[in-house]
Amino acid sequence: MKQRKINKAIIGRRAKEYLESNRGLKGVLKLYRDVFSIQKKIGQKIPDQLPHLKGGEISFRIEEGRRLIEPDELEVNTAVLREMMKELGEVLKGEDSKPLEKLEDILADDEEVRRLTEAFLEERDGDDTHGMAESGIEPEILYMLMHIAIAPFFWKQASTLSKKADLGQVPQGTCPVCGELPIMGFLREEDGLRILECSLCGTRWGIPRMMCPFCRTTDQKKLSYIFAEGDQSRRAYLCEACKRYIKIRTGGGQGIEEMVLPLEDLATVHLDNAAAERGYERGCRTVFS
Ligand SMILES: [Zn+2]
Ligand SMILES: [Zn+2]
Structure with a gap:
């Protein structure tokens, strides 16, 4: 499993891109960058x-x-x-x-x-x-x-x-390294694997695409997804069996592994709201919770 690579420069660059597409993220992106630079410095x-x-x-x-x-x-x-x-x-x-x-x-x-x-x-x-x-x-x-x-x-x-560790196929909704919930995930197109990233230790692990990571159901009748009009690449996958959802970023080709998922999470709050309105609970942690 290719693990995440983040440093101050990458985060600065990505944060700028997110900010360009949504000025409303200014405060929270700055907070994330400030927190990260302290974590790095004292770390x-x-x-x-x-x-x-x-x-x-x-x-x-x-x-x-x-x-x-x-x-x-x-x-x-x-x-x-x-x-x-x-x-x-x-x-x-x-x-x-x-x-x-x-x-x-x-x-x-x-x-x-x-x-x-x-x-x-x-x-x-x-x-x-x-x-x-x-x-x-x-x-x-x-x-x-x-x-x-x-x-x-x-x-x-x-x-x-x-x-x-071999983390390519660990079909569970909690981190195999530290046990914490993921922050969200992305779809690796080359093999159709869903990659989740831990909200605490940052480890990435792979789970099958057609499965709810929280209750592990594979009953396709219970699984669906929503997205905002005009943006199919960002989805919230809903599970009817446990009433929870997870956000998954799709598309993005090879570069998707370079995604800074905490930033992507902060930029997709509209999906959290849409899922909550439909009565689904977030199965993951957020960056600041
Ligand atoms: Zn972890
Ligand atoms: Zn479920």
């Missing part, structure tokens, strides 16, 4: 480490349907994480500092940062944020901050593992 301080799994163990876990990074297998350096949370917090505060005014107290308390890290890692499964309560910050906002602050630790650990 360089994450210490190198040897992979915690060897080749045989990697394929064994994939076959078993077990994630490659269990919650207790992610190495989080608290000092680096705290710096990441501080700078990302500043960016998020940009417009309204009130929701994050307690952040400083949290960051001054090593024990609390560790507790929140554990709560985040343990609770991603149930989408339950109760471990985030009692911190003085809205659990949803704190969860999002933890998500973008911990992501670079996952990027680093996932990138060595995904190279050694």
Whole structure:
């Protein structure tokens, strides 16, 4: 599986293209770029480490349907994480500092940062944020901050593992490396495979085209898609069986693998709205949620 390639230059270039076709994206594209550059900058301080799994163990876990990074297998350096949370917090505060005014107290308390890290890692499964309560910050906002602050630790650990794993056919709606939900996907035309990208560790994996990734139904009578008039290449695939949907970008030829899916996600909110109006729930995470 060819993994995503993103850096500041690629994101800057792509963001400019999205902005040219929709000026209304200005604020959110800037936010994404600011967040990414902090993740990259401070991410360089994450210490190198040897992979915690060897080749045989990697394929064994994939076959078993077990994630490659269990919650207790992610190495989080608290000092680096705290710096990441501080700078990302500043960016998020940009417009309204009130929701994050307690952040400083949290960051001054090593024990609390560790507790929140554990709560985040343990609770991603149930989408339950109760471990985030009692911190003085809205659990949803704190969860999002933890998500973008911990992501670079996952990027680093996932990138060595995904190279050694066979991720071409993993028919599931959660990331085979870290267990998180995807952000969205695209259609690889050469073999008709759908490629999903993890919203947390960024790993890409392939699932069959005619299958709902969330409930895994292949009943074609239950699967359909919608698109905006005049743009068939961007679709929301709806599943009648579980009432969830996933956005898939099609077309784009060879260059489609270069797509920056978080940007594509931000640029296709109209599809989210259209699917929600029809009563479908988003099966993926968004960039900022
Ligand atoms: Zn992942
Ligand atoms: Zn389904």
